[in-house]
Amino acid sequence: MSFWEKATGSDLTREWRAFEARAEALPHDHRAAWGQIIAHLFPYGDFTGRNLMPILDDALGLLEGAAADGRSVHDVLGDDIRDFCAALAGGEGARTCHDRWREQVNRNVARKLSRLGG
Amino acid sequence: MDDLTEMLKGTLEGCVLHIIGSEETYGYAITRQLNELGFTDVIEGTVYTILLRLERNGLVQVTKRPSGVGPPRKFYALNDAGREELAKFWAKWQYLSSRIDKLKEGGR
Numbered sequence: 159m160s161f162w163e164k165a166t167g168s169d170l171t172r173e174w175r176a177f178e179a180r181a182e183a184l185p186h187d188h189r190a191a192w193g194q195i196i197a198h199l200f201p202y203g204d205f206t207g208r209n210l211m212p213i214l215d216d217a218l219g220l221l222e223g224a225a226a227d228g229r230s231v232h233d234v235l236g237d238d239i240r241d242f243c244a245a246l247a248g249g250e251g252a253r254t255c256h257d258r259w260r261e262q263v264n265r266n267v268a269r270k271l272s273r274l275g276g
Numbered sequence: 277m278d279d280l281t282e283m284l285k286g287t288l289e290g291c292v293l294h295i296i297g298s299e300e301t302y303g304y305a306i307t308r309q310l311n312e313l314g315f316t317d318v319i320e321g322t323v324y325t326i327l328l329r330l331e332r333n334g335l336v337q338v339t340k341r342p343s344g345v346g347p348p349r350k351f352y353a354l355n356d357a358g359r360e361e362l363a364k365f366w367a368k369w370q371y372l373s374s375r376i377d378k379l380k381e382g383g384r
Contacts, residue, residue, distance in 0.1 A: 216324075216328060219347055219350075220303075220320070220321070220324055222346055222347045223304070223343075223346050223347060223349065225346065226343070226345040226346020226347070227345065227346065229320075233319065234320045235321040236319045236321055242321045245322075245325035246325055
């Protein structure tokens with residue numbers, strides 16, 4: 159990743175376009191599942207969403223493979239796409255914006271408390 | 277047998293390690309093997325998240341190979357760390373199953 163890409167996120171835009179093009183080629187059900195996966199993974203993203211890119215790439219690959227083999231979304235992902243996404247993102251150890259905000263609040267509160275306590 | 281999923285959760289990773297340990301293979305084939313073994317509840321999505329975890333923990337070696345249809349498939353093989361983990365899994369399994377059997381038989 160060049161500095162330009164890092165600063166502008168231009169590589170992310172390019173990757174998104176590539177994802178969209180691949181998703182376009184999927185059958186209807188699989189494309190719908192892809193939409194749900196994006197929605198459920200979104201909360202796990204960091205500020206730019208860069209950490210999600212490899213996860214999304216893998217998930218899209220799974221859907222493409224399923225579609226090519228003629229297997230349904232239900233066969234592959236079961237009933238609970240949210241659960242699947244949590245498992246995908248969970249092992250990542252990726253810290254989300256929420257984690258960082260929570261830490262910041264905790265730190266600030268702790269600092270103020272210790273100052274009060276002397 | 278239905279509704280095994282809860283009980284299987286912790287052991288499925290070991291099962292997947294074992295399957296990969298016997299030959300290099302890919303997600304859907306692993307799922308089918310588990311299904312044929314009688315774990316009919318196991319779906320590819322579950323196996324897939326396990327494979328990702330194994331990959332992140334550096335236990336497997338991944339090779340992308342073109343498949344007849346669709347995108348290239350990811351094939352998985354155990355590396356040294358993976359083989360070590362598999363040996364640990366069987367040791368833990370042995371311990372657990374022997375304790376539970378003992379409990380059932382009423383021993384102490």
